[in-house]
Amino acid sequence: MKLKELDELIFELIKKVETNLPEEVVSEIKKAKTKEKTETGKKILKSILQNIEIARDAKKPICQDTGTLTFFIQMGSEFPLRDKLKKALLNAVEKATREIPLRSNTVDPITNKNTGNNIGNYIPYIDLEITEGKDCEITLLVKGGxxxxxxxxxxxxxxxxxxxxxxxxxxxxxxxxxxxxxxxxxxxxxxxxxxxxxxxxxxxxxxxxxxxxxxxxxxxxxxxxxxxxxxxxxxxxxxxxxxxxxxxxxxxxxxxxxxxxxxxxxxCWAHRYGKIRIYGEGGVEWLR
Structure with missing residues (x-):
């Protein structure tokens, strides 16, 4: 896998997470709607479910606050693309901001100046754990303000x-x-x-x-x-x-x-996350 292919894979992960809520979350919201006793609560949960469906069908962000991206990475010490991974993450975030598009949510803590591409000091947040082997698992969590x-x-x-x-x-x-x-x-x-x-x-x-x-x-x-x-x-x-x-x-x-x-x-109810495994020998598995 080349850098450009890795960029594209992570971009697709971001796009899926931002536009398609995991089925287990949708299922829990549906159960909540069934159990909810108040009319206001039922109407809100119904609206949430409609929002989820529209976002999925239109491939548009579930929420106007597209959040801050946190990547939890378990990378094998022999993963062949280990020196390219951070660059690929940043490339994918910049492309996602431009093409999905994502709201630019990264500002200087003092001047409040927006970077315009969701990249800044320590952002996106990358949590890296080195494991044995050649494979790499990337989990993306999106949280709004x-x-x-x-x-x-x-x-x-x-x-x-x-x-x-x-x-x-x-x-x-x-x-x-x-x-x-x-x-x-x-x-x-x-x-x-x-x-x-x-x-x-x-x-x-x-x-x-x-x-x-x-x-x-x-x-x-x-x-x-x-x-x-x-x-x-x-x-x-x-x-x-x-x-x-x-x-x-x-x-x-x-x-x-x-x-x-x-x-x-x-x-929030828009619990946006996803996970992929990249095999060092080739191939990708979408885990969540």
């Missing part, structure tokens, strides 16, 4: 309990209300350092909806937060109803004995 603004971090005392963490997460969902465009997916990172807790909270969003954490206690905590959040009455787009969150995913990282950070990252 409304949901990103509802991220949170709290440095707990190590003596705090899971019950304290549960209250923090629920209170944050209530305070966020309609700002992250619910129904949301909520990622929670417990442990690590301040930065790591937020990173694993964002990665938690990529777990398939409905899949619980393998740790029974954490799985129970996820279910409890979902149940309580959906009884708050916030509802779709914050206008009332029983569908406030579609799912809650918690991830854990070992921590310093003196620290207990908890990060929260929220994703």
């Amino acid at each position: 409304g949901s990103e603004n509802m991220s949170a971090l709290k440095m707990f005392n190590p003596t705090n309990t899971l019950e304290d963490i549960k209250k923090f997460v629920i209170n944050h969902i209530v305070e966020a209300a309609g700002k992250p465009c619910p129904p949301t997916i909520v990622g929670v990172g417990i442990g690590g350092g301040a930065d790591l807790s937020l990173k694993i909270a964002k990665k938690a969003l990529l777990r398939p909806l409905g899949e619980r954490h393998p740790n029974r206690e954490i799985s129970r905590l996820e279910r409890e937060i979902i149940e309580i959040a959906n009884k708050t009455g916030i509802g779709p787009m914050g206008l009332g109803g029983k569908t406030t969150v579609l799912d809650v995913h918690i991830e854990l990282a070992h921590r310093h004995p003196a620290s207990l950070p908890v990060g929260i990252v929220m994703q």
Whole structure:
């Protein structure tokens, strides 16, 4: 595979993620519409589903906020295109901005000047993990500004309990209300350092909806937060109803004995993500 082919492949990944919501997300929204009791909530969920269908058919962005692009990459140490990957990512983002098109969402933090191509310092965000072998997996997550603004971090005392963490997460969902465009997916990172807790909270969003954490206690905590959040009455787009969150995913990282950070990252109903595997021996597999 040459650089131009790699550019085109990543461009197609971006296009698919921006215009075609994963079927598992669509399915959860349909289930929510069936369960929703309020007329306003039902109408909003119906409009969301219509929006998804129009975007898919027209191959246009699902939301006017085409977000910031985050690439999670697991690259084999022998992947033959390892020296070309970053260049291909940047080329693809620039082309996607121009041709899909994407809204230019990358501005200087001081001057507010827009770069015009969704490329800037540390943006797009690239998280790279080196693995064994010749293959490379690229996962793209797109998050808009409304949901990103509802991220949170709290440095707990190590003596705090899971019950304290549960209250923090629920209170944050209530305070966020309609700002992250619910129904949301909520990622929670417990442990690590301040930065790591937020990173694993964002990665938690990529777990398939409905899949619980393998740790029974954490799985129970996820279910409890979902149940309580959906009884708050916030509802779709914050206008009332029983569908406030579609799912809650918690991830854990070992921590310093003196620290207990908890990060929260929220994703709007337009949960845009996709994943491909590029085989070092040739060929591509679309995983999500």
